[in-house]
Amino acid sequence: MKVSILGAGKLGTALARLSVAAGHETLIYARPKPLLDIILSSLVPEAQLVDFESALKADIVIVALPRTALPNFDFSAAHGLVVDATNPWESAGTAGTExxxxxxxxxxxxxxxxxxxxxxxxDSRVLNPHALPRAVAVIDAGQGDKAxxxxxxxxxxxxxxxVLMPESAAHLFxxxxxxxxxxxxxxQMEELRSK
Ligand SMILES: NC(=O)c1ccc[n+]([C@@H]2O[C@H](COP(=O)([O-])OP(=O)(O)OC[C@H]3O[C@@H](n4cnc5c(N)ncnc54)[C@H](OP(=O)(O)O)[C@@H]3O)[C@@H](O)[C@H]2O)c1
Incomplete structure (x- = not known):
C-alpha cells in the first residue's frame, strides 16, 4: 500500500518508521522548516517527503497533525482512506478541539x-518481533466494510x-x-467492548 503521513512530529515520524518497516511505500507531508530533509533522512531514510497534494493521492492518509492545524487544509482530493490519529489534548493545547x-x-x-x-x-511486532502482542482500537462509526x-x-x-470498537466506546480511547x-x-480490549 502507499501510505501518507501528514505531520513529521513525534507521532508522524514513529508511524513513518512502522510503515516503512511494514513494507509500505511511505510518504510524509510536513510544512517546510530548516533542516527538515536532514532530520527526516536520518529518522526515516526510506520515506519520501512530499507536498500536501501528493500526500493526498496515497491509498491511506494518516493525519498526525494537531487538530488546530486541520482547518488550514483542503482534503477534497483525498481518494483513499483517511485515518484520524489525532486527539483533543490539553498538553498539546488542543483540548476540546473538534x-x-x-x-x-x-x-x-x-x-x-x-x-x-x-x-x-x-510495542510494534514489525519493529520488535518479540514484543508482547498489544491491541489497537479501530473505531467503527459506520464508515463501511471496505474502509x-x-x-x-x-x-x-x-x-x-x-479490535473493532463501536463509536460509543471511542471516548475510552x-x-x-x-x-x-x-x-x-x-x-482485554474485547472485554472493554463487551461492558
Ligand atoms: N505524541 C504522541 O504520542 C501522540 C499519540 C497519539 C496521537 N497523537 C496526536 O498526533 C498529533 C500530532 O502530535 P505530535 O505529538 O506528533 O505533535 P508534534 O510532535 O508537535 O508534531 C506536530 C507536527 O505537526 C506539524 N504542524 C503543527 N502545526 C501545523 C500547521 N499549522 N500546519 C502544518 N503542520 C503543522 C508540526 O510541524 P512543525 O515541526 O513545523 O511545527 C509537526 O510536524 C496530535 O493530534 C496528537 O494529539 C500524538
Whole structure:
C-alpha cells in the first residue's frame, strides 16, 4: 500500500518508521522548516517527503497533525482512506478541539490515537518481533466494510492486534480515559467492548 503521513512530529515520524518497516511505500507531508530533509533522512531514510497534494493521492492518509492545524487544509482530493490519529489534548493545547477535515469526501476512520509514539515503536511486532502482542482500537462509526477492513489491515501490518470498537466506546480511547495509553491485549480490549 502507499501510505501518507501528514505531520513529521513525534507521532508522524514513529508511524513513518512502522510503515516503512511494514513494507509500505511511505510518504510524509510536513510544512517546510530548516533542516527538515536532514532530520527526516536520518529518522526515516526510506520515506519520501512530499507536498500536501501528493500526500493526498496515497491509498491511506494518516493525519498526525494537531487538530488546530486541520482547518488550514483542503482534503477534497483525498481518494483513499483517511485515518484520524489525532486527539483533543490539553498538553498539546488542543483540548476540546473538534476533528475537522475541510472538504473530505472519503471515509475517515479513527485509530492509532491512543498509543504514545514511543510505545508505538517499542510495542510494534514489525519493529520488535518479540514484543508482547498489544491491541489497537479501530473505531467503527459506520464508515463501511471496505474502509474498516483497510484500517484494520493497516494497523495489523504495523505490528498490532486489532479490535473493532463501536463509536460509543471511542471516548475510552481519548486523553484522560482508561484505555488511553494503556497496554491492553486483544482479549482485554474485547472485554472493554463487551461492558
Ligand atoms: N505524541 C504522541 O504520542 C501522540 C499519540 C497519539 C496521537 N497523537 C496526536 O498526533 C498529533 C500530532 O502530535 P505530535 O505529538 O506528533 O505533535 P508534534 O510532535 O508537535 O508534531 C506536530 C507536527 O505537526 C506539524 N504542524 C503543527 N502545526 C501545523 C500547521 N499549522 N500546519 C502544518 N503542520 C503543522 C508540526 O510541524 P512543525 O515541526 O513545523 O511545527 C509537526 O510536524 C496530535 O493530534 C496528537 O494529539 C500524538
Amino acid at each position: 476533528f475537522e477535515l475541510p472538504g473530505v469526501q472519503v471515509p475517515v476512520v479513527r485509530t492509532l490515537n491512543h498509543i504514545a509514539y514511543d510505545d508505538l515503536t517499542s 474498516l477492513e483497510t484500517a484494520c489491515e493497516l494497523v495489523s501490518s504495523l505490528g498490532f492486534d486489532v 481519548e486523553p484522560d480515559s482508561p484505555a488511553f495509553g494503556a497496554f491492553l491485549t486483544k482479549e
